[in-house]
Amino acid sequence: MEFEWDKKGEEGRSVLEIELGDTKNPGKVLRWDINGRGAILATTHKKRYVTTFPTSLLLQGKNQFRLSSEKGWTLRRLRIKNVYGYSKGLLDIVAALKGNRYGDIRSIRNSPFAAGWAVIFFILSLAGLGLPGLGRWAVTRPNKWLEPFRWLILVLMAMPFPLYLFSDSRIFFSSQTVFLLLLAAAVISWGPVLPWPLFRRKIKEIFARTCKLTIRYQTRTLTALLLVLASSLYLATILPGMGGHGDTAKFQFIGKILGIPHSPGYPLYVMLNNLFIRIPDRSIAFRANLMSVVFAVAALFLFFHLAGRISKDGAAAFYAALFLACSRAFWSQAIVAEVYTLNAFFVALVLFFLIKWAEAKNVTWLYLFFFFYALSFGNHLTMVTLFPAFLAYILMVEAKVLWKPKTMGVALGSALVGIGQYAFLLIRARQGAPYIEQDVSNLRALFDVITAKRFQARMFPFSFGEILTDRIPLLFRTLADQASPILLLAAMGGLVVLFLKNKKTFWLLFLSLIGQSFYVLNFNIPDLAGFLIPILLLTAVMAGAGFAWLLKAMRKKAVLRWAPHILLIVLVIHQAAAGFPKVDLSGERQDDEMLTALFEHIPPYSLIITGGYDYNTTQYLLYKVLAEYPEKHALLVAHYPETDLLEEIDHQVYSKIKKDENIREHFFPAQTSLPPDLPQFKRFKEDEHVRKTLFSNVFILLNNPIEELSGLDCRLEDVVYPSPRTGRKFRFSKAHF
Structure with a gap:
């Protein structure tokens, strides 16, 4: 009609x-x-x-x-x-909360209708004043059902919460609506009976402790200096937009659409990425890269406090943090969208909680360790290699604490939180996320993704002799190349110092290092940089103890007391200067500009053919299609030289038409559902509709388009599109079938 x-x-x-x-x-x-x-x-x-x-x-x-x-x-x-303004503002908010299949809700703050905002705030204010009063009235009534009702509300609130950010529009009542209604009921039932004065006192205590994180042996000046230096270094070399390795491009768009990346799925990273890219600055790719900078600096902050507590010397911890910050492995991952700086943040955080618990003998720090250690499994499963070290340390410090019912309950609850994160993969698979790299349609498939079944052939492929003669020397060479030989030497000295002075901490760090190294030595992966970051962090903690011993030994000598400080500063500057040109990505704009020029000028529903073995370009195109230009509805086809191009178009385009309503409506406007048999695109010459729609705008992004398309009856035309940012012109091949 x-x-x-x-x-x-x-x-x-x-x-x-x-x-x-x-x-x-x-x-x-x-x-x-x-x-x-x-x-x-x-x-x-x-x-x-x-x-x-x-x-x-x-x-x-x-x-x-x-x-x-x-x-x-x-x-x-x-x-x-x-x-008018007030109702339009309400409609904007309704539309924003509704969400869509891309997992992206329109930011309410962009609404220009202040009247709508005023209405919403007025309603919320009335609710905030009225609900506690209603609850106070309810508890004065002689109704015995209220107590179990309170707990029932909490259970029900936990059920829709995984769907809170990832609402499925097929559900009549959205999960947000259910959650808000349950939240209102919880305020009514729990508000009058909670010990609010106790909560206020505890919050003040926590705030006071947080403000005193700069412990006695370090100064606020060193903390601020470390954060300023690290932030400046990373922001000066950050990747300005889309680019880098194919995985980097994938993690630049995966949060925007709440998709499912390769094993093990990284649900926590994807959810944090989705929240982080909502900041209103520059491109989505830059925001995803900036997220790595933020967690890298946060990891250095935690590392500084961790190393300071272990070495008892703020200056030594400061130098160790600078060496870690300037190491090529850590630096290179801090300026691109990747999971490794978040992993480093969790390693430093859980180690800090363990050390703090051992010093303060306050079980709250142990509970925090349980929770965040379980949470870290949603980002990177290599955290499991630290479990033997953590268990041994807890047993050495206070074994009986593990057998207390409350401790076991907290540990079990934390484990459920860690496992529950992976429900995100099932939810997004059911909702039909635009990018699903692996099948997560059932629990068996989910288990295969979590355990990284697709990469299991790379695990433990080496014999014991190969590990001794090849892998261990390779690990030391890579560490020396990615960090600094001085850091490794100081770490060896620090291990000796810790063994003599603090055996419990020695075994914690040593067993953690063994666990991480065992994983890296038995994993056949060409690029070890990201997997070396936890090893570098542990090595730097040990180096901090070594630096502390050196500085303490030189303090007694009036002439040489400043010599180690000057030497370490010079070495850090040398490492930063040597690594800067190798790591700097601030000028990497060509790929982003080229594809931006293409997508700015191509019409909607264009067909783009790229090389199936060109992983980087494929991910770049997916970023443009899914994150920056979803309104173009471009169709990507990955072409492998050994296969027939038209068969690939037939198969890949069919799957896209089947999933995407907009594309289906464009190609088959008269159909309310997908036709049972789509036209075979190999016979497109006989189908005028397919020829005019699908093959009217075909762009070829292949290394040798003339050679790879030689068997097809098509003519290639060179088209030139300028970059909207710089005006630089790029040449593309357009095919006419």
Whole structure:
């Protein structure tokens, strides 16, 4: 059905209202409210009623609207209505909370309608004042059901919470709505009975302790200096946009769409990435890269306190932190979107909690260790290699604490939190995330993803002799190349110092180092830089103890007391200067500019053919399609030289048409559902519709397009598109079949 109107909409105020009536059931009505940008603000229809509503249709004054629905519906109303500020603000917020299949909700703060905000705040204020009063009235009533009701609410709140950020529009009541209703019920039932004065006192104590994290043997000046130096170094060399390795490009868009990357899925990283890229600055890729900078600096902050507590020397901890910050392995991962700096953050955090617990004998620090150690498994499963060291340390410090019921309960609850993170993969697989690298359709498939079954062939491929003669020397060479020989020498001295003065800490660090090294030695991976970061962090902690011994020995000599400080500063500067040109990515813009030029000029629903073995380019294109230009609905086809291109187009495009309603509606506008048999694209010359739609805009991104397409009846044309940022021109190949 197609409808027309003759009134142009007004920007920010116009909404197209559509109502359909059921001819068989006059009381049944389908209704849409659609704004000028094509976003559905309010609806009573189900997903099977597909609308085609081009972007800015109202504002451009175009008057065509296509609606595909089941038979038996007639048009009742089609009008353009103006929505005033307060209600438009409410509709904006409703639309933002509704979300979409890309896992991205429109930021409410961008709404220009202050009146809508005022209404929302007024309603929330009334609720905030009224709910505790209602709860106080409820507990005065002689109703015995209220106590179990309180606990039932908490259980129910835990059930929809995994869906809170990842709502499925197929659910009639969104998980956000359910959660907010349960939260209101929890305030009513729990508010009057909670010990609020005790909570206020505890919060003040925690805040006071947090403000005193700069412990007695270090100064705030060193802490601030470390953070400023590390932040400046990383921001000066950060990757400015899309680029880097293919995995980097993947982690630049994976949070935007809440997709499922390669094993083990990294659910915690993806969720944090999704939250972090909402900051309003520059491109999505830059924000994802900036997330690594933030966690790298946070890891250095924690490392500084950890090394300071172990070495009892703030200056030694400062130098060790600088050596770690300037190591090529740590530096290179701190300026691109990757999971490794978050992993370093968790390693430093759980070690700090363990050391703090051993010193303070306060079991709260142990509980924090349990929780964050379990949480870290949602980012990188190599944390499991630290478990023997952590268990041994707890047994050495206070073995009986493990057998207390409360400790076991906290440990079990933390473990459930760690495991529960992976429900994210099942949820996003069910919701049909735009990017799913591995099948997570059932628990068996989920187990295979968590255990990284696809990489198991690379685990333990070496014999004992190969480990002794090849892998161990390779590990030491790589460490010396990625860090500094001075750091390794100081770590060896620090191990001796710790063994003589603090055997418990010695075994904690030594067994942790053995666990991480055992994993790296038995994992056949060409690029070890990211996996070396926990080893470098542990080595730097030991080096801090070695530096502390050196500084203490030289303090007694008036002439030489400043010599080690000067030497260490010079060595750090030398390491930073030597690593800067090797690590610096601040000028890496060519790939980003090239693909931006392409996507700025290609029409929607273009077909882009790239090399199947060109992993980097494939991920770059996916970033552009899924993160920056989703409105283009570009179709990507990975071509392998040994296969037939048209068969690949047939297979890969079919799967995309099957999943994406917009693409399906574009290619088959008369169909309400996917045709049982799509045309074979190998016979596209006989199908005029396919030839005009699918093959009208085909762009080739292959190394040798003439050679690889030699067997096809097509003509290549060179097209030149300028970069919108610099005006630099890029040449592309366009195919005419």
